[in-house]
Amino acid sequence: MRALGELILADPSKHSFLDAVKEYLGDRTEFVAGWTYWACWLSLAMADLTATGIYLKYWFPWLPQWVGPLLIVIILMFVNMVDVGLFGELESWFSMIKVIAIIALILTGSVLLLFHTKVAGRTTSLVNLVSNGGFFPTGISCFLTSFQMVVFAFVGVEIVGLTASKTANPEKDIPKAINTLPVRIGLFYIGSMLAITAVYPWNQIKATSSPFVQVFAAIGVMGAAEILNFVVLTAAMSATNSAIFSTSRSLYALARGGNAPKKLGELSNKAIPKKRSNYFIFDFIHCSYFELLNASKNF
Numbered sequence: 488m489r490a491l492g493e494l495i496l497a498d499p500s501k502h503s504f505l506d507a508v509k510e511y512l513g514d515r516t517e518f519v520a521g522w523t524y525w526a527c528w529l530s531l532a533m534a535d536l537t538a539t540g541i542y543l544k545y546w547f548p549w550l551p552q553w554v555g556p557l558l559i560v561i562i563l564m565f566v567n568m569v570d571v572g573l574f575g576e577l578e579s580w581f582s583m584i585k586v587i588a589i590i591a592l593i594l595t596g597s598v599l600l601l602f603h604t605k606v607a608g609r610t611t612s613l614v615n616l617v618s619n620g621g622f623f624p625t626g627i628s629c630f631l632t633s634f635q636m637v638v639f640a641f642v643g644v645e646i647v648g649l650t651a652s653k654t655a656n657p658e659k660d661i662p663k664a665i666n667t668l669p670v671r672i673g674l675f676y677i678g679s680m681l682a683i684t685a686v687y688p689w690n691q692i693k694a695t696s697s698p699f700v701q702v703f704a705a706i707g708v709m710g711a712a713e714i715l716n717f718v719v720l721t722a723a724m725s726a727t728n729s730a731i732f733s734t735s736r737s738l739y740a741l742a743r744g745g746n747a748p749k750k751l752g753e754l755s756n757k758a759i760p761k762k763r764s765n766y767f768i769f770d771f772i773h774c775s776y777f778e779l780l781n782a783s784k785n786f
Contacts, residue, residue, distance in 0.1 A: 596682025
């Protein structure tokens, strides 16, 4: 992320990191990197759209799996077509919901830890972090193989490389966004894991439900499952929203570099990729989603 920030600030006129790839590594590398990045975000959109359908069925079990994701992607497409500011506003609200939930979990765990409260017959303690086999109870190899999921969870931090041209003050905003990344990792990822494990030993967390739900439900929070289901629904919508933004900007950068149809490199009056670019993305998402749905049914 720091290397990406240096590249962006070296030439603020670049619209995305793909421009830097083209300049320093050549046209072919931009073609491979750009289209691979685009395809990866489409795959991520498929996963998150599928997840939204599952989350919605929690409240509406009679709702067909494909209806919710289709409505969500249409709404998010129109948001991205209107204005980049609206995209940012929506992401801000999505992020706020996630942040509030995580901070509530950390504060709850801290209070329980401070008073050594018993939860579900167990005393909340930091001993839970090292008990039941220590930090690597199943071996270092299992710890390392889990990193594929860790990397998947971090996809999206590089979007700062696509938004540089949209910020009011790149020289100030980009370093601020990148330099606060370790703080966010420490608070939201490590902090929440410490809070969960202090309350529940790792080997007593059920894989059939969210650890967040288990913690809040165990201390008597009414409607914990409903609240957390709403949080993860907004998180999946946030990821889909980011996917639409990043894929449209990737196509725009590729078109400007001569590695995609020129029509995809046109901007609207509001300086966002024209509708044909977004329609192209929507059509691909729409077709891919239903192909994935049909394939899963056949399987």
